[in-house]
Amino acid sequence: MTAHLKGLLVGCGFFARNHLHAWSEIDGAGIAAVCDRDAARSQAYGADFSVPAWQDAAAALSSGAFDFVDICTTMETHEELVALAVDNRVPVIVQKPFAPDIDTCRRIAAYAAAAGVPVMVHENFRFQKIFRRIRAILDSGEIGDLTFGRLSWRNAVDVYTNQPYVVETRRFMIMDVGIHMLDLARFLFGDAGDVSCFTQSVRPGLAGEDAATILLRHDNGATSIVDVSYAAHRYPDPFPQTLGEIEGRLGTIEIVEGGVLVIHSDGKQRRETVAADERSWTSSPWTQIQDSVPRTQQHFIDRLRAGTGFETSAEDSLKTYALAEAAYRSAESGRVVDARTL
Numbered sequence: 001m002t003a004h005l006k007g008l009l010v011g012c013g014f015f016a017r018n019h020l021h022a023w024s025e026i027d028g029a030g031i032a033a034v035c036d037r038d039a040a041r042s043q044a045y046g047a048d049f050s051v052p053a054w055q056d057a058a059a060a061l062s063s064g065a066f067d068f069v070d071i072c073t074t075m076e077t078h079e080e081l082v083a084l085a086v087d088n089r090v091p092v093i094v095q096k097p098f099a100p101d102i103d104t105c106r107r108i109a110a111y112a113a114a115a116g117v118p119v120m121v122h123e124n125f126r127f128q129k130i131f132r133r134i135r136a137i138l139d140s141g142e143i144g145d146l147t148f149g150r151l152s153w154r155n156a157v158d159v160y161t162n163q164p165y166v167v168e169t170r171r172f173m174i175m176d177v178g179i180h181m182l183d184l185a186r187f188l189f190g191d192a193g194d195v196s197c198f199t200q201s202v203r204p205g206l207a208g209e210d211a212a213t214i215l216l217r218h219d220n221g222a223t224s225i226v227d228v229s230y231a232a233h234r235y236p237d238p239f240p241q242t243l244g245e246i247e248g249r250l251g252t253i254e255i256v257e258g259g260v261l262v263i264h265s266d267g268k269q270r271r272e273t274v275a276a277d278e279r280s281w282t283s284s285p286w287t288q289i290q291d292s293v294p295r296t297q298q299h300f301i302d303r304l305r306a307g308t309g310f311e312t313s314a315e316d317s318l319k320t321y322a323l324a325e326a327a328y329r330s331a332e333s334g335r336v337v338d339a340r341t342l
């Protein structure tokens with residue numbers, strides 16, 4: 001591979017601005033061109049980030065000019081765009097949600113695997129500094145084998161102005177934020193099978209759910225609860241913090257507001273604050289999410305170069321998306337659904 005990998009960013013919408021700023025910080029790679037089927041959007045980001053602007057992803061990907069593609073479009077476009085990249089042997093990082101249902105996720109992963117083209121799902125929450133720190137505490141053995149956890153994302157941020165498409169999305173909250181929490185649950189507790197879920201549509205006029213409560217049974221015997229809502233009113237609003245607790249046989253980690261971990265172990269309690277890094281292009285309240293984007297991208301580039309596979313490869317992500325699928329089917333049927341049987 002060349003010293004500096006040249007990437008194409010496809011999808012010049014709301015979240016892509018964070019991607020483009022973040023790519024400018026990545027060691028060994030950068031964005032060499034942008035693409036959007038909407039010419040005005042493509043040209044605007046091309047001008048802002050001083051790179052050429054394409055409108056046709058097929059033409060851009062077959063040009064031979066790119067070492068990887070960053071797909072930052074919404075989920076219903078991912079199968080077609082990843083296939084275009086695979087056909088041109090261009091490695092892919094693609095935003096979550098990977099695809100709207102598990103069958104589509106599997107088709108995308110299988111198509112890429114058959115061609116031997118690496119694909120990573122951009123799942124940034126596990127790359128937040130606070131969750132890397134929690135992972136290190138768990139690996140140290142301080143709180144022992146895990147028995148219980150709760151990961152909670154409850155706020156009333158106005159997601160509807162920046163992402164108006166969510167109003168019409170039938171699978172909304174579990175795919176939009178639940179998927180981050182399910183990935184975190186796997187990152188912290190390991191794989192899970194049985195899933196039970198209730199969903200709610202609280203805000204009038206939505207095609208899908210804006211709240212969900214999910215119960216998981218993990219392979220190590222731990223139980224976890226993932227609860228997500230865009231209809232929870234708290235002042236000040238805790239967006240975009242993930243709160244909750246993680247219990248082990250020897251202790252507990254509470255994740256409380258302000259990036260604070262309260263660690264209970266050895267008969268004592270201590271506090272650690274894990275603040276996200278502010279950057280010239282980040283701004284409150286988004287900093288925690290924005291700061292995780294370059295961390296996710298650097299992982300993609302480092303592993304792409306090393307050829308060692310991504311933490312959230314397409315293949316690995318199938319386990320996360322099977323949990324999401326099981327959650328929807330549980331909510332529809334009122335039954336516990338084993339994600340491994342889907």
Ligand SMILES: NC(=O)c1ccc[n+]([C@@H]2O[C@H](COP(=O)([O-])OP(=O)(O)OC[C@H]3O[C@@H](n4cnc5c(N)ncnc54)[C@H](O)[C@@H]3O)[C@@H](O)[C@H]2O)c1
Pocket residue numbers: 010011012013014015016035036037038041055057072073074075077081095096097122123124162163165176289
């Ligand atoms: N990981 C996170 O923290 C995070 C946060 C926000 C959004 N997201 C995700 O990012 C993705 C993008 O969200 P957004 O709000 O920026 O969407 P958006 O609708 O604002 O932007 C998507 C852009 O993609 C373009 N596009 C669609 N199909 C295309 C094609 N075939 N070729 C070229 N351009 C095409 C559209 O014209 C649009 O400009 C979503 O999947 C969303 O869930 C992730």
